[in-house]
Amino acid sequence: MLYDATITQFSKMLRNLATFFDKAAANAEMRKFDPEILLQSRLAPDQFALLRQVQIACDTAKLGVARLTGKEAPVHADDERTIADVRARIESVLGWLETVTPRDFDGATERTVTQPRWQGKTLTGGQFAMNHVIPNFYFHVTTAYAILRHNGVDVGKKDYLGPMPFLDPAA
Amino acid sequence: MLYDATITQFSKMLRNLATFFDKAAANAEMRKFDPEILLQSRLAPDQFALLRQVQIACDTAKLGVARLTGKEAPVHADDERTIADVRARIESVLGWLETVTPRDFDGATERTVTQPRWQGKTLTGGQFAMNHVIPNFYFHVTTAYAILRHNGVDVGKKDYLGPMPFLDPAA
Numbered sequence: 001m002l003y004d005a006t007i008t009q010f011s012k013m014l015r016n017l018a019t020f021f022d023k024a025a026a027n028a029e030m031r032k033f034d035p036e037i038l039l040q041s042r043l044a045p046d047q048f049a050l051l052r053q054v055q056i057a058c059d060t061a062k063l064g065v066a067r068l069t070g071k072e073a074p075v076h077a078d079d080e081r082t083i084a085d086v087r088a089r090i091e092s093v094l095g096w097l098e099t100v101t102p103r104d105f106d107g108a109t110e111r112t113v114t115q116p117r118w119q120g121k122t123l124t125g126g127q128f129a130m131n132h133v134i135p136n137f138y139f140h141v142t143t144a145y146a147i148l149r150h151n152g153v154d155v156g157k158k159d160y161l162g163p164m165p166f167l168d169p170a171a
Numbered sequence: 172m173l174y175d176a177t178i179t180q181f182s183k184m185l186r187n188l189a190t191f192f193d194k195a196a197a198n199a200e201m202r203k204f205d206p207e208i209l210l211q212s213r214l215a216p217d218q219f220a221l222l223r224q225v226q227i228a229c230d231t232a233k234l235g236v237a238r239l240t241g242k243e244a245p246v247h248a249d250d251e252r253t254i255a256d257v258r259a260r261i262e263s264v265l266g267w268l269e270t271v272t273p274r275d276f277d278g279a280t281e282r283t284v285t286q287p288r289w290q291g292k293t294l295t296g297g298q299f300a301m302n303h304v305i306p307n308f309y310f311h312v313t314t315a316y317a318i319l320r321h322n323g324v325d326v327g328k329k330d331y332l333g334p335m336p337f338l339d340p341a342a
Binding site: 002009132146 | 332
């Protein structure tokens with residue numbers, strides 16, 4: 001289930017995040033402003049701007065899965081500037097997440113996980129996923145959404161949640 | 172694990188959400204404005220205000236768990252007006268979540284779940300938790316955080332994530 005809670009959901013949510021930028025680009029064109037202004041927008045002066053929120057959402061997914069599975073995540077230079085760059089960053093992480101299999105999560109729940117800023121302290125993989133990776137990931141996707149919403153881009157809850165995998169009534 | 176992903180995490184995050192309002196009340200007192208103004212603040216004119224975000228976060232936790240377990244959730248009248256009311260709402264849901272046990276989740280992953288607005292369509296409990304309850308819950312907690320942050324309340328990521336259950340190095 002850690003595979004579903006991370007790989008499956010993060011892939012879906014990153015695809016949803018990419019669609020926010022289709023709406024952002026269309027909105028900027030309609031209102032005739034440079035869409036890159038949105039990437040530098042924020043909700044408070046001492047908060048990360050939209051571009052950084054997307055970079056952190058991507059990194060939370062990538063580094064969280066890397067620490068849970070022991071696999072090496074791709075490195076990104078954080079040099080994005082345009083909406084096209086943002087889309088490419090998301091696509092790059094999606095491509096890497098696709099290479100991770102449920103088998104890679106064998107033992108992940110019990111694995112001992114640490115992070116540089118924890119100064120040697122550790123969590124089990126299961127606790128790390130629940131208490132850190134998953135809440136952080138949704139935090140940054142939602143904050144990206146909130147920055148766009150605050151700036152008049154017509155993203156809605158359906159864009160955030162994406163399609164539901166409803167059961168086939170005939171099944 | 173559905174128990175951990177819902178009951179354990181939702182209880183923790185609702186406690187974190189309550190601490191946002193300690194900071195909100197202190198900030199309003201320092202800046203000498205009525206703290207209830209924050210409860211009516213929003214990031215966009217066609218978005219729910221802070222109070223409603225908290226109500227929905229509470230309802231997502233409560234109704235999500237009820238649908239996953241078949242237990243009956245408490246009813247709330249949505250008549251909160253003050254920060255004290257908001258704290259009481261959160262406490263009420265926390266109290267109910269405490270009554271739910273891991274055993275109540277037996278069969279929850281395979282259970283067929285529906286919601287009034289789905290017009291008869293269904294999800295498995297596992298898909299419902301992953302695709303709907305969990306992302307929605309974090310969405311509304313994060314949006315509450317974002318509204319406070321936008322209005323100058325000094326909430327930070329540590330308030331959002333809360334304490335980490337680090338392993339005892341001597342263990």
